[in-house]
Amino acid sequence: MPVKIRIPTALQKLTQNEGEVEVQGGDVNEIIDGMDQRFPGFKERMYDDSGEIRRFINIYVNDEDIRFLDGSKTALKDGDEVSIIPAIAGGHGVE
Amino acid sequence: MKIDISPRALRAMKRHAGRDYPHECCGFLVGRAGRGGRRIAIEEALPAENLNRERAHDRYEISPLAYLGLEESLKGTGRGILGYYHSHPDHPSRPSETDLTMFGGWPGYIYVIVGVDGKTAKAKRYTVTAWSLEEHELVSV
Numbered sequence: 331m332p333v334k335i336r337i338p339t340a341l342q343k344l345t346q347n348e349g350e351v352e353v354q355g356g357d358v359n360e361i362i363d364g365m366d367q368r369f370p371g372f373k374e375r376m377y378d379d380s381g382e383i384r385r386f387i388n389i390y391v392n393d394e395d396i397r398f399l400d401g402s403k404t405a406l407k408d409g410d411e412v413s414i415i416p417a418i419a420g421g422h423g424v425e
Numbered sequence: 426m427k428i429d430i431s432p433r434a435l436r437a438m439k440r441h442a443g444r445d446y447p448h449e450c451c452g453f454l455v456g457r458a459g460r461g462g463r464r465i466a467i468e469e470a471l472p473a474e475n476l477n478r479e480r481a482h483d484r485y486e487i488s489p490l491a492y493l494g495l496e497e498s499l500k501g502t503g504r505g506i507l508g509y510y511h512s513h514p515d516h517p518s519r520p521s522e523t524d525l526t527m528f529g530g531w532p533g534y535i536y537v538i539v540g541v542d543g544k545t546a547k548a549k550r551y552t553v554t555a556w557s558l559e560e561h562e563l564v565s566v
Contacts, residue, residue: 338496339505340533386531388489395489415489416531418509420524421449422516423483 333361333406336413345369358389358402361412376414388415427464428535428555431456434470439551441472442512442539446549448481451511453495454535455504465535470510471495484523485511508535508557515544518552532558 332352337345345351346369353368355361366373378384382402389396390413396404406412434454441450456468476486487509499505513521518540540552 336493336496338492339507340531343533386527390489390493393490393493413493415492416534417489417527418451418492419477419484419486420511420521420527421477421480421484422513422521423480423523424521 332408334409334411335361335365336411338414338416340416341372341375341414344372344375355406357400357406358391358396358404358412361406362402386417388417389413390415426557428467428557429465430467430537430553430555431469434467435553437470437472438510438512438537438539438553441470442514442541442551443549445475445481445512446541446543447514449475449483449485449512449514450539451475451485451487451509453487453492453506454508454510454537455495455499456507457504458507465507467507467535467537468504470537482514483516508537510537510539512539512541514541516540518554520556534558 332354335351335353337349337351342349351365353361353364355364362373362376376383376387383389391399391404391406392411396402441452450472452470452472454467454470456466458465473487473491475481476488477484492506496506518538520538536556538554542550
């Protein structure tokens, strides 16, 4: 089932400057694998050493944050749109 | 890397920083990148809501959905989101440890910091620096 992936500008160097890509996959993990097969190195940018999605990265499925769904195991269906969005936060304060 | 910030964008960032003082403000940098990303033209600075209301005095956070909405609106215009700006009230316009951690996660973006000195003189003073992650180091551009 093809799923549309929206790639943020900062990651488009990895996807040959493509901002939207269609990939087959039944859940978020599978489509990231699919992206990595097509664009080697993509997966490494998405997961940390423990195999979790990096905390700087938000993934939305049809405008819903996967953290409130089933995480990287969130099931996908034909026509779903997956958006990879950078976490944008900071500030001069210390912890 | 060569970065140009339009006078309009600069004015908008300073205005936003001054208006939100003593809290941190934040927003998007919109424009065009050329020459393989070596030449950046920031045309507009668009304000975003700071979601971190509890620590707005020293932290900012921009909604991912705001990013998505803006990116959608820029489709087909030839312009994109080149990075983000935020302010440091009464603090230098240099990335903090927190900023460095966040910037490090997203090389390829430009980060502009507006330092606002609201205590030294009657009128607020502004310093603006732009940063980019190059070769694993943040550099002033």
